[in-house]
Amino acid sequence: MPKKRILSGMRPTGKMHLGNYLGALENWIALQDEYQNYHLIADYHVLTTNLSTDEIYSNTIEMVTDWLAAGLDPQKSPIFRQSQIKEHTELFLIFSMLITKARLERNPTLKEQVRDLNIENLIYGHLGYPVLQAADILLYKGEVVPVGEDQLPHIEITRELARKFNSQYCQDAPIFPEPEAKMTNFARLPGLDGQRMSKSVGNTILLSDSPDIVIQKLKKAVTDPQKMRKNDPGRPEVCLVFTYHKKFNPSEVPEIDTNCRSGVLGCVDCKMKCASKINEMLAPILEKRKSYENNVNKVVDIINDGEAKAKEIAESTMIEVHQKMKIG
16 A cells, blocks of 8 residues: 655744754654655745745755754655745645635634734735645645644645535546644643743754753753742642653653652752753754754755655646646
8 A cells, every 4th residue: 555645844944943843843754654755845934924035045954954863864755845846836826716715714823823923914825824735735645744733724724625626626536635634742842931932032942952052041941930949849740841851851750750749859950850861862963963064065955856856746736737627
């Protein structure tokens, strides 16, 4: 039986942080032997919230460097830029004829973004973000999409558009699958201040951070506000650092839980234990990253190769679309 195809991607925002790794990248790497993976650098999607293109290319190189250093294999998982495959925008245009403004305005993810970003005048591109995302997925006939919970409404819109196109133009045999969402295994990792992890806020640990920087950042992490001194009893369930331990130091979690509650373990020592485990995890990534930093042309070649592979599939899909629609 052929492997199911995955299409997933990220907007190029530069260096990856631990939240990016746990929320998506770790899952991509784990799935690349089980599925046929394609990974999108969503550079057009950047424009929905920032019209400046000055840093898109440099951010793309930094992001892909982290993908490769973390273990994404370009032979198994081609990597390509959305903007370099014109078929993305063509299919986006076609899909935009199949969905109403009212349906897009009901998108709960959009409502959350408008509120969080304090957007007063919503641009058409932001409203149509999930339509372009549907085109990204269905252009490669993606059958599985690894996502966090906040992206589930977008996958449902993708499924609706696949059904609508198939119903309208493919009476004999559908060409688009209705992709399934594959949820990430780990809940969203909070930032060092307990809020949503974001580089713009400065509450992140980057995959490229040195051991010393990780230690310095963990020292500033928020903990249980009621545990002021080492001997004070703590509440691990409200402690950010304990959340990090559950991911990066699971074998010691029961002991840390007990010793925190009893006051035996102080916050400074707890943070140092956590920093040590994070640095153990990051060590091979940092080593591999240096090799790509010293050979940026290799990263560029990997992207170019991925684009050639993606282009072949995209062109084939659009030939089918034109035939079904009897246009072109």
